[in-house]
Amino acid sequence: MKISRDSGQEWQDLLGTEYIDPRELRPSSPIRDFVVVHLQELRDKGRSERTVPRYAAYLADFVRFMEGDGKRARARVSDIDIRSLKAFASHLTRRGVQNGRYGGRARIGAATKNLHLIALRGLLKFGVLLDLAVPGPEKVELAKAVQPSPDARHLAEDRVERLLKACDTATDKGVRARALIEFLLATGCRISEAVGLDRRQMELAKGARTPNDDGIRIAEEVTVFGKGSRYRRVYLTTKAREWLQKYLGTRKDNDKALFVTRKKSADGSYRMSVWTAEQIVRDAAKSAGLSEDVSPHWLRHAAITFWAKGDLTSAQRLAGHRQIATTQRYLGSSDAELKAFYKRHVEGRAT
Numbered sequence: 610m611k612i613s614r615d616s617g618q619e620w621q622d623l624l625g626t627e628y629i630d631p632r633e634l635r636p637s638s639p640i641r642d643f644v645v646v647h648l649q650e651l652r653d654k655g656r657s658e659r660t661v662p663r664y665a666a667y668l669a670d671f672v673r674f675m676e677g678d679g680k681r682a683r684a685r686v687s688d689i690d691i692r693s694l695k696a697f698a699s700h701l702t703r704r705g706v707q708n709g710r711y712g713g714r715a716r717i718g719a720a721t722k723n724l725h726l727i728a729l730r731g732l733l734k735f736g737v738l739l740d741l742a743v744p745g746p747e748k749v750e751l752a753k754a755v756q757p758s759p760d761a762r763h764l765a766e767d768r769v770e771r772l773l774k775a776c777d778t779a780t781d782k783g784v785r786a787r788a789l790i791e792f793l794l795a796t797g798c799r800i801s802e803a804v805g806l807d808r809r810q811m812e813l814a815k816g817a818r819t820p821n822d823d824g825i826r827i828a829e830e831v832t833v834f835g836k837g838s839r840y841r842r843v844y845l846t847t848k849a850r851e852w853l854q855k856y857l858g859t860r861k862d863n864d865k866a867l868f869v870t871r872k873k874s875a876d877g878s879y880r881m882s883v884w885t886a887e888q889i890v891r892d893a894a895k896s897a898g899l900s901e902d903v904s905p906h907w908l909r910h911a912a913i914t915f916w917a918k919g920d921l922t923s924a925q926r927l928a929g930h931r932q933i934a935t936t937q938r939y940l941g942s943s944d945a946e947l948k949a950f951y952k953r954h955v956e957g958r959a960t
Contacts, residue, residue, distance in 0.1 A: 619673060620665035623648060636687040636742055640675050643686050644668045647735045657838040659801065667728035674700055686736070689743050694729070698750070701725055719752040726751055764911050768899060769794065775897035781859040786889050788849075788856035789868060793890075793905055795849035797912030797928055800905035802833040804881045806867040811853060825850045827857075841929045913939040 626645045634646060647668070651661050674697050675684040701722045726749050736743035764772070773790060777783035792803060813819060813826045820829045827850040832840050845853075853867075862869060866880035873879055887904055894903035901907070909928075916924035917940050925936040 619669040620662060623665045623669055623672075624662065631739060634686065634739060634741060636685065638686050640672055640684045640686060640689065643736065643741070644672055644732065647732050650735060651731075655838065660838075663724075664728045664731065667725045668732060670701075670725060671697060671729055671732075686741055686743065689733075689736075691744050691748055694744060694749055697729070698722070698726060698752075702752070723751045764901070764903070764907055768897075768901075769911060771897040772893055772899065772903065775893045777896075778855075784852070784856050784859055785868070786893055788852040789886060789889055790893060790908065791849040791852045792845070793908040794912055795846040796831075796833075796843035797909050797916070798833055798843055799835060799909060800883050800886050802835050803905075804866070804868055804883060804886055805834060806831065807865045808857065808867050809865065811867055812857060820850075823847065825854055827851075827853045835929045837931070839929060841926075843927070910939055 623641070623645055626641075628649065629642050629646050631646050631650075634643060644665075648661060648665055651664060656664075672684075675688060675693065677684075701717065704717055730746040730749045733743050733749065734746040737745055773787065776787035776790065778787055789803070792798070793800070796803070810831050811827050813828060817826075819825055825847065827845070829850060830842055830844045833843055834840055860869070862879060864879045866878060868881040868886065869879040870881050870885055871879065872885075874882070890903060890905050890908065894901065913924055913928045913936065916927055917936060921933060921936060924939075925933045928936055928939075930936045
C-alpha cells in the first residue's frame with residue numbers, strides 16, 4: 610500500500626477514533642465522523658486488516674481536501690455535493706506522486722486515481738444507505754485507465770535465469786534473495802502473501818518424512834491468506850524448497866516469520882516488509898543488468914503466464930483469481946516468442 614506522507618498520520622487517526630454511533634450522523638455532522646462510521650462498518654463486515662487501512666488512507670485524502678488543510682475545518686456532510694466531487698476528482702488528476710521512485714517528479718496515474726474514487730463511491734453508497742443527503746455513488750465517474758499490455762511485464766526464460774544467477778549466494782543476503790525469488794516464481798504469490806507466511810508453515814518437524822523422501826525439510830505446499838480475505842493452496846518446486854532450506858539454515862534468530870530482516874518493526878518482529886522484498890527483487894534485477902523495472906509482481910506474472918499456457922482454468926485457481934478474465938490478462942509473449950511464432954505459422958505458410 611502506497612500512502613502519501615501527508616495522509617500517514619490522518620488515516621491512523623481515523624482508524625483510532627473512538628466508536629461513533631451511526632444514529633448520531635446528521636447533515637451537520639463533520640465529514641470525519643461520517644468517514645469513521647463507514648470504516649467501522651467495513652470492519653463490522655469483516656473486511657481484511659489490509660483493506661480497511663487502504664480505504665482509510667484514500668478517504669483521509671478526501672477529508673483533507675474537503676477541509677482545505679484546516680481552512681474549512683468545519684466541513685460537514687452537507688458540504689458533499691456533485692461540485693465538490695468533481696473538484697476532488699480534478700484535484701487527484703493534478704496531484705503529484707508524493708513518495709516512491711517518482712516522488713515529486715510525476716502525477717498519479719489513472720489507476721491510482723480510481724482507487725481513491727472507488728473508496729469515495731463506497732462512502733457515498735454507505736451514506737445513501739443511512740438516508741443522508743449525499744450524492745449517489747454513480748455520480749463519481751472513474752478515470753479511463755488503460756489496461757497494461759500483458760507483454761509489458763513479461764520476463765523471458767533467459768532473463769529469469771539471469772535474475773536468479775544475479776543473487777550472490779556466497780552471502781547470507783544473497784541466499785535470502787535467491788530463496789525469496791525462487792519462492793515467488795514457484796508459487797505465484799503476491800508479495801504481501803509471501804512475507805505474511807510464518808516459518809512453522811514451511812519447515813517440517815524433525816523426524817517427519819520429507820516429500821518424495823528427498824531429504825528437503827520444507828513442505829511442498831502451503832496455505833496463504835490472499836486478496837479478498839481468501840485462503841488458497843500454493844505449491845513449491847524442488848528448487849524453491851532447496852533454497853528455502855538453505856536460507857533457513859543461515860538464520861540464527863527465533864523470529865516466527867519466514868522471511869526476516871535485521872530491522873525490528875513496531876510490533877517487535879523482524880518480519881520482512883513488502884517494501885524490503887520489493888527492493889530485494891529490484892536490486893537483483895539491477896545486478897543482472899536487466900533494463901526492466903522488475904518488481905515482485907513481475908515474478909507472479911511469470912508464474913501465471915507459465916501456468917496459463919498449460920491450462921487456463923488451473924492457472925486461475927493457482928493464482929487465486931475469482932474471474933478467469935483476470936487470469937487472461939496475464940497472458941503475454943516475449944518479442945522472441947512472437948517472432949518465432951510468426952516464422953513458423955506465417956512465413957512457413959507463405960513459402
